[in-house]
Amino acid sequence: MKQTILRQYARLIARAGVNIQKGQDVIINCDLDQPKFVELLVDECYKAGARKVTVEFSYQPLEKLHVRHQSVAAMARVEEWQKARLQHYVDTLPCRIYLVSEDPDGLKGINQKKVASARRKSYPVIKPYRDRMENKYQWCIAAVPGVAWAKKLFPGLPRGKAVEKLWEAILFTSRVTDDPVAAWEAHNRDLQGRCDYLNGLGIAQLRYRGDNGTDLTVGMIPEALFKGGGDTSLQGVFYNPNIPTEECFTSPMRGQAEGIVYATKPLSYRGQLIENFSIRFEGGKAVEVRAEKNQPLLEQMIAMDEGAAYLGECALVPVNSPISESGLLFYETLFDENAACHLALGMGFADTIRDYENKTLEECRAMGINDSMNHVDFMIGYEGLDIDAVTRDGRTVPIFRRGRWAF
Amino acid sequence: MKQTILRQYARLIARAGVNIQKGQDVIINCDLDQPKFVELLVDECYKAGARKVTVEFSYQPLEKLHVRHQSVAAMARVEEWQKARLQHYVDTLPCRIYLVSEDPDGLKGINQKKVASARRKSYPVIKPYRDRMENKYQWCIAAVPGVAWAKKLFPGLPRGKAVEKLWEAILFTSRVTDDPVAAWEAHNRDLQGRCDYLNGLGIAQLRYRGDNGTDLTVGMIPEALFKGGGDTSLQGVFYNPNIPTEECFTSPMRGQAEGIVYATKPLSYRGQLIENFSIRFEGGKAVEVRAEKNQPLLEQMIAMDEGAAYLGECALVPVNSPISESGLLFYETLFDENAACHLALGMGFADTIRDYENKTLEECRAMGINDSMNHVDFMIGYEGLDIDAVTRDGRTVPIFRRGRWAF
Numbered sequence: 001m002k003q004t005i006l007r008q009y010a011r012l013i014a015r016a017g018v019n020i021q022k023g024q025d026v027i028i029n030c031d032l033d034q035p036k037f038v039e040l041l042v043d044e045c046y047k048a049g050a051r052k053v054t055v056e057f058s059y060q061p062l063e064k065l066h067v068r069h070q071s072v073a074a075m076a077r078v079e080e081w082q083k084a085r086l087q088h089y090v091d092t093l094p095c096r097i098y099l100v101s102e103d104p105d106g107l108k109g110i111n112q113k114k115v116a117s118a119r120r121k122s123y124p125v126i127k128p129y130r131d132r133m134e135n136k137y138q139w140c141i142a143a144v145p146g147v148a149w150a151k152k153l154f155p156g157l158p159r160g161k162a163v164e165k166l167w168e169a170i171l172f173t174s175r176v177t178d179d180p181v182a183a184w185e186a187h188n189r190d191l192q193g194r195c196d197y198l199n200g201l202g203i204a205q206l207r208y209r210g211d212n213g214t215d216l217t218v219g220m221i222p223e224a225l226f227k228g229g230g231d232t233s234l235q236g237v238f239y240n241p242n243i244p245t246e247e248c249f250t251s252p253m254r255g256q257a258e259g260i261v262y263a264t265k266p267l268s269y270r271g272q273l274i275e276n277f278s279i280r281f282e283g284g285k286a287v288e289v290r291a292e293k294n295q296p297l298l299e300q301m302i303a304m305d306e307g308a309a310y311l312g313e314c315a316l317v318p319v320n321s322p323i324s325e326s327g328l329l330f331y332e333t334l335f336d337e338n339a340a341c342h343l344a345l346g347m348g349f350a351d352t353i354r355d356y357e358n359k360t361l362e363e364c365r366a367m368g369i370n371d372s373m374n375h376v377d378f379m380i381g382y383e384g385l386d387i388d389a390v391t392r393d394g395r396t397v398p399i400f401r402r403g404r405w406a407f
Numbered sequence: 408m409k410q411t412i413l414r415q416y417a418r419l420i421a422r423a424g425v426n427i428q429k430g431q432d433v434i435i436n437c438d439l440d441q442p443k444f445v446e447l448l449v450d451e452c453y454k455a456g457a458r459k460v461t462v463e464f465s466y467q468p469l470e471k472l473h474v475r476h477q478s479v480a481a482m483a484r485v486e487e488w489q490k491a492r493l494q495h496y497v498d499t500l501p502c503r504i505y506l507v508s509e510d511p512d513g514l515k516g517i518n519q520k521k522v523a524s525a526r527r528k529s530y531p532v533i534k535p536y537r538d539r540m541e542n543k544y545q546w547c548i549a550a551v552p553g554v555a556w557a558k559k560l561f562p563g564l565p566r567g568k569a570v571e572k573l574w575e576a577i578l579f580t581s582r583v584t585d586d587p588v589a590a591w592e593a594h595n596r597d598l599q600g601r602c603d604y605l606n607g608l609g610i611a612q613l614r615y616r617g618d619n620g621t622d623l624t625v626g627m628i629p630e631a632l633f634k635g636g637g638d639t640s641l642q643g644v645f646y647n648p649n650i651p652t653e654e655c656f657t658s659p660m661r662g663q664a665e666g667i668v669y670a671t672k673p674l675s676y677r678g679q680l681i682e683n684f685s686i687r688f689e690g691g692k693a694v695e696v697r698a699e700k701n702q703p704l705l706e707q708m709i710a711m712d713e714g715a716a717y718l719g720e721c722a723l724v725p726v727n728s729p730i731s732e733s734g735l736l737f738y739e740t741l742f743d744e745n746a747a748c749h750l751a752l753g754m755g756f757a758d759t760i761r762d763y764e765n766k767t768l769e770e771c772r773a774m775g776i777n778d779s780m781n782h783v784d785f786m787i788g789y790e791g792l793d794i795d796a797v798t799r800d801g802r803t804v805p806i807f808r809r810g811r812w813a814f
Contacts, residue, residue: 032442039472046476047476057439062449062462069460070459071458074459080495081491081495084487084492085492
């Protein structure tokens with residue numbers, strides 16, 4: 001891949017992505033797959049004004065060893081210095097960049113019960129810090145190709161060629177052109193226009209229907225907005241949390257979901273694929289799941305905590321998005337969620353509430369925003385999906401027809 | 408490189424190297440060069456009984472960017488959470504494994520004055536924690552090949568071949584045989600025998616003379632011992648801090664060094680090579696340095712702090728050690744110091760003092776152990792070096808003749 005386009009991509013992440021403010025710290029989390037790109041990214045972060053850039057490398061195979069050999073107590077323990085670090089983040093609000101590149105099957109065979117058990121133990125310690133940071137700092141998830149991931153997408157190609165193809169796919173779907181920052185401004189305007197229309201309708205319910213069996217009605221929170229593209233932190237800084245992104249999304253009313261929904265793509269969860277599954281909701285709660293592959297993992301997922309069985313997000317994405325048109329299944333939520341309409345089980349987004357800046361997290365949750373340690377997207381969109389909005393004044397307005405925007 | 412021998416090497420580091428005690432934590436510092444080996448090492452650490460193994464990856468090119476773009480204040484700042492982490496290490500005494508693999512020229516062009524200035528600022532904050540940990544935990548420095556390092560040693564070979572050759576050299580000189588743990592036990596017995604002889608002599612001074620101009624007399628501390636091979640922590644755990652190691656070393660009397668010494672190998676300091684240099688001592692202090700290459704860096708090195716111009720170590724290594732016999736210049740102190748006699752400028756080793764377990768660090772320093780934030784080895788041994796011991800009872804005993812042990 002040419003250095004110039006990679007530098008454009010690095011700049012896109014540093015500028016349009018996290019929009020680093022002069023003197024702000026930046027933390028980059030990544031695997032070992034593309035150190036040369038990480039070098040470009042660190043350079044661009046400094047050029048955008050970062051005071052200090054810290055790169056936290058991780059290596060997926062080590063994760064398996066840690067889970068195999070550590071006790072749950074050791075995995076779950078949050079040391080005092082780690083709490084002090086979280087407090088430091090609360091105080092200084094660094095930008096966070098997450099570069100995903102891992103093998104979608106890389107954690108196959110891991111003891112998920114142990115992982116979940118450790119996470120349940122550590123989460124209450126971490127949560128207060130997370131809550132105090134929520135919506136206050138800029139963050140961005142973007143992708144770089146790892147070899148195993150590239151081989152999963154292009155199994156017929158040699159390693160180098162597969163990585164090259166995945167780079168092309170990432171850069172194309174992420175709108176990395178000659179002037180990607182300008183391309184993202186235009187894209188953001190388009191998404192914002194659609195959100196404005198949706199927010200003007202006064203939607204009470206979304207009704208999903210498909211010839212694959214999907215028949216689901218989800219209640220909306222009157223105070224919640226549809227959002228898309230970039231976001232503005234409570235500090236007033238505009239940033240793009242996902243590169244790429246194609247969705248208009250909102251957080252639905254906890255407790256209001258009835259019916260059944262069929263997934264249209266595999267779900268990569270904790271390094272394993274859950275395939276061909278359906279979820280039935282009653283009173284907002286997932287009460288029954290069926291999966292051809294990895295059903296126990298799906299059951300575990302919705303049992304992580306009280307909120308893990310409730311919806312946290314409804315997202316609208318037409319089947320003619322660039323990602324969808326690329327024809328690729330990425331086995332990576334960042335991309336696959338932008339190829340099709342999806343729902344998420346688990347945590348909702350408090351910042352979808354109108355005027356959330358002047359509300360506490362607790363007030364947002366009282367309005368119907370779900371709370372959970374999980375937030376897992378799964379795809380339900382396809383060429384056969386229709387969506388109607390039932391408005392609070394009793395109208396039925398078509399939102400999607402045959403997988404595409406109906407307005 | 409065959410997986411079985413690499414696993415032997417990983418086991419050697421985990422067992423003979425840091426000798427992990429059941430339930431102890433381990434921290435591994437390494438670059439991105441050999442993740443597959445790091446995976447083996449982490450596995451072996453757990454199998455040796457580690458509670459939790461943490462790998463801290465770094466990537467040398469990022470170091471250059473940090474120095475270029477950060478202010479000295481940002482570089483020097485030690486955050487509260489970092490102090491809390493140091494305190495955690497003081498409290499829990501994890502094993503530390505350092506895997507070296509970096510490009511010996513990798514930090515060329517870096518602003519050394521800025522690095523030194525930041526280090527001088529942060530050191531007083533870090534030092535109290537370091538002092539409280541000193542000699543209390545097991546640590547081990549070992550090597551794995553990085554591409555740039557391998558190409559430096561074998562410039563004529565393609566990358567893969569060069570890395571393979573460097574693996575061979577590392578494993579050969581590190582005595583990684585079918586049963587490396589047993590080989591290290593035998594090697595330790597040999598080194599211990601030589602140390603016992605030296606410690607029985609009652610040495611007052613070491614006199615170095617060579618036909619290259621070297622003519623240096625260094626005073627010994629009466630309470631200091633020669634040590635070699637493995638070491639025993641204050642917690643009573645035997646470990647091997649260097650793999651490989653061939654030296655018998657001691658810490659000399661601060662303030663007693665007269666004459667001039669000529670380096671016989673280049674010195675790699677902060678990612679740059681200082682070449683063909685000499686150092687003249689008066690009253691124990693380096694008062695004049697001359698170098699054909701990178702003289703300013705050498706001057707900066709001895710000016711880091713008060714103790715940086717005084718000797719901290721005298722080490723005896725014959726020219727027929729396996730590393731010397733490999734005929735390779737490794738451009739890496741871990742190896743090159745084991746190919747020849749050397750001295751170190753900077754910090755001395757308090758644990759060379761007899762009964763140091765029952766003494767404070769301050770008491771050891773009052774006896775003549777030098778203190779500095781630096782500790783930099785430089786090679787002075789070669790085929791032409793003679794060393795005599797002048798004993799406290801007035802005898803002159805030959806220690807080295809023509810670069811080899813004289814006993």
